Structure formats: C-alpha cells, structure tokens
Amino acid sequence: MVKSFNYYQPTRIIFGVGRRKELGIWAKRFGKKVLVVVDPNVEKFLSQQYQEMLDSLHSEGIETIVFDHVIPNPTLDSIQEGAEVAKREKVDFVIGIGGGSSIDTAKAIAVAATHEGSAWDYLYFKKEPTEKTLPIIGVPTTAGTGTQTSRVSVLTNTEEKCKSAIASDNIICKVAIVDPELTLTVPPAVTASTGFDVFTHCFESYINVNNQPYVDMLALEAIGIVIKYLRKAYDNPGDLGARTKMAWADTLAGCCLANVGTTIPHALGQAIGGHFPHVSHGQSLAVVYPAFLDYTVDWAIERFAKVARMFNPELEKVSDKEAAYALKQEIVSFLKSINLYYTMEDFGIKKEDVKDLVKHAIEFPDNRVNPRVPDEKDLEELYLKSFRD
Ligand SMILES: NC(=O)c1ccc[n+]([C@@H]2O[C@H](COP(=O)([O-])OP(=O)(O)OC[C@H]3O[C@@H](n4cnc5c(N)ncnc54)[C@H](O)[C@@H]3O)[C@@H](O)[C@H]2O)c1
Ligand SMILES: [Fe+2]
Structure with a gap:
C-alpha cells in the first residue's frame, strides 16, 4: 500500500549547461529592479559567467543593485546590511548567486526587507514570514546545499553563537537556474x-x-x-x-x-x-x-x-x-x-x-x-x- 503523503515544490527549475544566460528572461516577470546577492568568489573566479548573467538582466531592462558582502555561514549582520540596501533601493526582487551562503543570504534579505524586526525574528519556531517576502531567484554555484529548491535559509547570530533557520514556503525560490558550468571552479x-x-x-x-x-x-x-x-x-x-x-x-x-x-x-x-x-x-x-x-x-x-x-x-x-x-x-x-x-x-x-x-x-x-x-x-x-x- 502507498502511504499517504504531501508533496509541494513550486520552484521553476531551469537546468542545464549554459542556462545562466537566460537569467534575464526568467527574471523579468518579477519587476524592473533587483538586488543581486553574490558571493565575492563568484565575482572573482566566474567573472565572465557573472558578467553574462548581469548582461542578461540588463538586456531585459532590469536594473541591478549588487550586494557582495556575503559571508560563508551567513551572519545576521551581513543580512541586515543587505536588507537595508534592498529597502533603500526599493528593489522588486532578489537574486542569490553563489553557494548556499549567498542564496540563503538572499532569502533572508527578502524577508528582512519586507517585515518588521530582523531576519532572526522569523526563525522557524518564531513568526512565519508572510507573502510580502520579495520573490527570490537562486543560482547555485556549489552542489550543494539544495537551497535552490528547499524552503530553508540558514543563518548565524554571532552574538548568541547560534546557527538556526527560517523555514517557510514563502522563501522557496520562484526560479532556480541550475547551470553546472558554474560549479567547475569549486575547489x-x-x-x-x-x-x-x-x-x-x-x-x-x-x-x-x-x-x-x-x-x-x-x-x-x-x-x-x-x-x-x-x-x-x-x-x-x-x-x-x-x-x-x-x-x-x-x-x-x-x-x-x-x-x-x-x-x-x-x-x-x-x-x-x-x-x-x-x-x-x-x-x-x-x-x-x-x-x-x-x-x-x-x-x-x-x-x-x-x-x-x-x-x-x-x-x-x-x-x-x-x-x-x-x-x-x-x-x-x-x-x-x-x-x-x-x-x-x-x-x-x-x-x-x-x-x-x-x-x-x-x-x-x-x-x-x-x-x-x-x-x-x-x-x-x-x-x-x-x-x-
Ligand atoms: N538553505 C538550505 O536548505 C541549506 C541546506 C544545507 C546547508 N545550508 C547552509 O548553506 C551554507 C553553506 O553553503 P555551501 O556549502 O554551498 O558553501 P558556501 O556558499 O559557504 O561556499 C563555500 C566556499 O566556496 C566558495 N565558492 C562557492 N562557489 C564557488 C565557485 N563556483 N567557485 C569557487 N569558489 C566558490 C565560497 O566563496 C566559499 O568560500 C551554510 O550556512 C549551511 O548551513 C543551507
Ligand atoms: Fe545540510
């Protein structure tokens, strides 16, 4: 007998070599201005591929604001900093490009920029983020944390020495661009x-x-x-x-x-x-x-x-x-x-x-x-x- 179960996975998965170049096409439905949350190592090791993604966004008329202060095992401070930029610039959506740390930072910024308090107030056992959360696109460059298709963002509160997570359907990526070429430079x-x-x-x-x-x-x-x-x-x-x-x-x-x-x-x-x-x-x-x-x-x-x-x-x-x-x-x-x-x-x-x-x-x-x-x-x-x- 087959057990009863629920299955929910609403992410549009764009999978394949070279598909990063379609980023703009899939992004344009979410607005005209985006916060690009990018791993500094991606800017360094994948500069050409990164530029192709920015070009793809620009060619669809999307304005890009770049936030590259991503920290491995992202901290609340870096997320708050990114959220301030998102609010100040009034971006319509967020793209995370990098390993789990960058995509999780993007997810948490999407929550912090649209809700009272900080991202830490929305941990899975506190308040759930609402549908006001900015739409998120994930472009993984590691394989990986699965965050491009998961409903989780892991963050660290350095003061409390505590690593915890936001878990909600509202932080599932709307689109995941999974281009394996982006992982070739992973050490x-x-x-x-x-x-x-x-x-x-x-x-x-x-x-x-x-x-x-x-x-x-x-x-x-x-x-x-x-x-x-x-x-x-x-x-x-x-x-x-x-x-x-x-x-x-x-x-x-x-x-x-x-x-x-x-x-x-x-x-x-x-x-x-x-x-x-x-x-x-x-x-x-x-x-x-x-x-x-x-x-x-x-x-x-x-x-x-x-x-x-x-x-x-x-x-x-x-x-x-x-x-x-x-x-x-x-x-x-x-x-x-x-x-x-x-x-x-x-x-x-x-x-x-x-x-x-x-x-x-x-x-x-x-x-x-x-x-x-x-x-x-x-x-x-x-x-x-x-x-x-
Ligand atoms: N949200 C989830 O569902 C989920 C699941 C598991 C883990 N996590 C979290 O994700 C974080 C870890 O993510 P990760 O393991 O992907 O590592 P990471 O994002 O921290 O990246 C690890 C290192 O690899 C570098 N890097 C990434 N891509 C590269 C590339 N293409 N070329 C060269 N260098 C590259 C980064 O700059 C960094 O120095 C942790 O905070 C972990 O707890 C989240
Ligand atoms: Fe894990």
Missing part, C-alpha cells in the same frame, strides 16, 4: 564538503520517520549519483559530466529537504557551525556521521541495508542486518576517499565544549524525526564518540 575541498551535504540531505530524508514514496524516489536517485560522481568531481574539477550529475543530485536533494528533511546529524552539525564558524557545514556533518550511524542502525535496518548495497553491491549476498551494519564502514571509506574524514580534535573542539553544543543541538526538531529519538545524554554521547579518544 576540491568545497566539492567534497558540499557533495557530502547532498548525500546527507537524501539519506536523512530517506530514513526520516516521515519518509514518503515521492521523496524516497528522489533521495535514492540522488544518493546513487553522489556515490558514482562525487569522487570524480573531486578528483577532476573540470569534469563537466560529473559536475552536471552532482548539480542534478543537489537539486533533487533540495526537494527532499523541502518535503521531508534532515535528522540528528544536522542538529549536531548546526550546533558545531554556530559555535565554530570555521568548520564548514559539510565538515560538521562528516565528523558526527560515524557515531550517528552506530546510534541509529538498529532502528532502520532495512533502509540502512538498501543504501549500503548501493555503495557495495556485494552486500546483496548478506542479510539485511549485516548489510545495514556495513554502511558505517562504507561511508567512512567514502569520506576518506574525498579527504573528509575527521574527528572533533581536527577542528580544535574540546570535550569541555560538548555541554554547550548539546544545549544548542537539542533544540532542533531534526532530532525528533530520527528513527531513534535522542535525549540530551544521547547527543552528548554522540559528540563524545566523535573524538579520536
């Missing part, structure tokens, strides 16, 4: 950490207690792609075929996030990112994954086994339980192959920091949708098991 370390993020969005949605058949289909497709193509993109950054596959997997993963979502690793990882902003999102996930897999395996044998067999078809010959238990080793080997295997010490995190991390991590609803629901003691154990000794 290997970022390719690895963002590519593993894609895997986690799919895997966690797949084992989530709210899993559903539509998302299962997307998640398994994207997991298969990551297994086959992430290493290729990592080893050979100019491999457009592998980059295209990863851009597709990333976009599917965003749809998984929008309709099911992540579990314990994202709670643990966001807390790490809030306290230690030098740790990238992908690294913060990779470091807790082995402990999380051990903790959850007995509660999700069939689904763990299915994914383990995607990594290693030889596991078809063994029982579900044996295959499920083999998943941890498969993922550890995979992380090692892309130099993303870490323990907490590698980031300068100390055991004394764990109590503060737990206080933050326990607040995330992600924990409650894991097949095995943790309490504070469990989260503490998961962090402690992520140290070398």
Whole structure:
C-alpha cells in the first residue's frame, strides 16, 4: 500500500549547461529592479559567467543593485546590511548567486526587507514570514546545499553563537537556474564538503520517520549519483559530466529537504557551525556521521541495508542486518576517499565544549524525526564518540 503523503515544490527549475544566460528572461516577470546577492568568489573566479548573467538582466531592462558582502555561514549582520540596501533601493526582487551562503543570504534579505524586526525574528519556531517576502531567484554555484529548491535559509547570530533557520514556503525560490558550468571552479575541498551535504540531505530524508514514496524516489536517485560522481568531481574539477550529475543530485536533494528533511546529524552539525564558524557545514556533518550511524542502525535496518548495497553491491549476498551494519564502514571509506574524514580534535573542539553544543543541538526538531529519538545524554554521547579518544 502507498502511504499517504504531501508533496509541494513550486520552484521553476531551469537546468542545464549554459542556462545562466537566460537569467534575464526568467527574471523579468518579477519587476524592473533587483538586488543581486553574490558571493565575492563568484565575482572573482566566474567573472565572465557573472558578467553574462548581469548582461542578461540588463538586456531585459532590469536594473541591478549588487550586494557582495556575503559571508560563508551567513551572519545576521551581513543580512541586515543587505536588507537595508534592498529597502533603500526599493528593489522588486532578489537574486542569490553563489553557494548556499549567498542564496540563503538572499532569502533572508527578502524577508528582512519586507517585515518588521530582523531576519532572526522569523526563525522557524518564531513568526512565519508572510507573502510580502520579495520573490527570490537562486543560482547555485556549489552542489550543494539544495537551497535552490528547499524552503530553508540558514543563518548565524554571532552574538548568541547560534546557527538556526527560517523555514517557510514563502522563501522557496520562484526560479532556480541550475547551470553546472558554474560549479567547475569549486575547489576540491568545497566539492567534497558540499557533495557530502547532498548525500546527507537524501539519506536523512530517506530514513526520516516521515519518509514518503515521492521523496524516497528522489533521495535514492540522488544518493546513487553522489556515490558514482562525487569522487570524480573531486578528483577532476573540470569534469563537466560529473559536475552536471552532482548539480542534478543537489537539486533533487533540495526537494527532499523541502518535503521531508534532515535528522540528528544536522542538529549536531548546526550546533558545531554556530559555535565554530570555521568548520564548514559539510565538515560538521562528516565528523558526527560515524557515531550517528552506530546510534541509529538498529532502528532502520532495512533502509540502512538498501543504501549500503548501493555503495557495495556485494552486500546483496548478506542479510539485511549485516548489510545495514556495513554502511558505517562504507561511508567512512567514502569520506576518506574525498579527504573528509575527521574527528572533533581536527577542528580544535574540546570535550569541555560538548555541554554547550548539546544545549544548542537539542533544540532542533531534526532530532525528533530520527528513527531513534535522542535525549540530551544521547547527543552528548554522540559528540563524545566523535573524538579520536
Ligand atoms: N538553505 C538550505 O536548505 C541549506 C541546506 C544545507 C546547508 N545550508 C547552509 O548553506 C551554507 C553553506 O553553503 P555551501 O556549502 O554551498 O558553501 P558556501 O556558499 O559557504 O561556499 C563555500 C566556499 O566556496 C566558495 N565558492 C562557492 N562557489 C564557488 C565557485 N563556483 N567557485 C569557487 N569558489 C566558490 C565560497 O566563496 C566559499 O568560500 C551554510 O550556512 C549551511 O548551513 C543551507
Ligand atoms: Fe545540510
């Protein structure tokens, strides 16, 4: 029997090599003046492609105001600064060009520029942003966070050392221009950490207690792609075929996030990112994954086994339980192959920091949708098991 489920994904997805040049055509329906929120590295490494996008907007008569003070793991301060520009310039809509940090900044600016207070007042457990939110277009240059198709914007409040998120249908991108050529300049370390993020969005949605058949289909497709193509993109950054596959997997993963979502690793990882902003999102996930897999395996044998067999078809010959238990080793080997295997010490995190991390991590609803629901003691154990000794 097919489970009942909801599926909602209203983004117009414009996917394919070179499609950045259509930005103006898809943007013109949203108005005549736009705030372009762009990653400074995009201006630097993709200057020609970036200029093509600006030209495409100008040729449709759209005036562009550029905001390029995007910070990796975007902070509330940078968002407020961008929102002031958006208000002063009275822009009609916002375009985010860059990695998750730029698109999430664009999303949060679209909220802050149209609502009372700051973006922080619209976190998922506070007030929901309304339909007044400016329309958002996402142009990802990493693969990725899935933010071009997700309903989330992740932001950090530096004062409170807290990383949290706005989650609302009103911040889903109206249009996502996914041009894999824009990811060719992503350095290997970022390719690895963002590519593993894609895997986690799919895997966690797949084992989530709210899993559903539509998302299962997307998640398994994207997991298969990551297994086959992430290493290729990592080893050979100019491999457009592998980059295209990863851009597709990333976009599917965003749809998984929008309709099911992540579990314990994202709670643990966001807390790490809030306290230690030098740790990238992908690294913060990779470091807790082995402990999380051990903790959850007995509660999700069939689904763990299915994914383990995607990594290693030889596991078809063994029982579900044996295959499920083999998943941890498969993922550890995979992380090692892309130099993303870490323990907490590698980031300068100390055991004394764990109590503060737990206080933050326990607040995330992600924990409650894991097949095995943790309490504070469990989260503490998961962090402690992520140290070398
Ligand atoms: N909104 C969501 O659904 C969602 C989901 C997962 C993660 N996130 C958040 O997204 C943020 C991380 O985004 P990210 O992982 O894409 O990294 P990022 O946007 O921070 O970019 C990482 C680095 O890569 C550089 N970069 C990006 N594109 C490049 C390119 N084409 N060439 C060269 N350099 C390039 C950036 O300048 C930066 O230094 C975090 O804040 C994370 O928590 C959001
Ligand atoms: Fe993520």
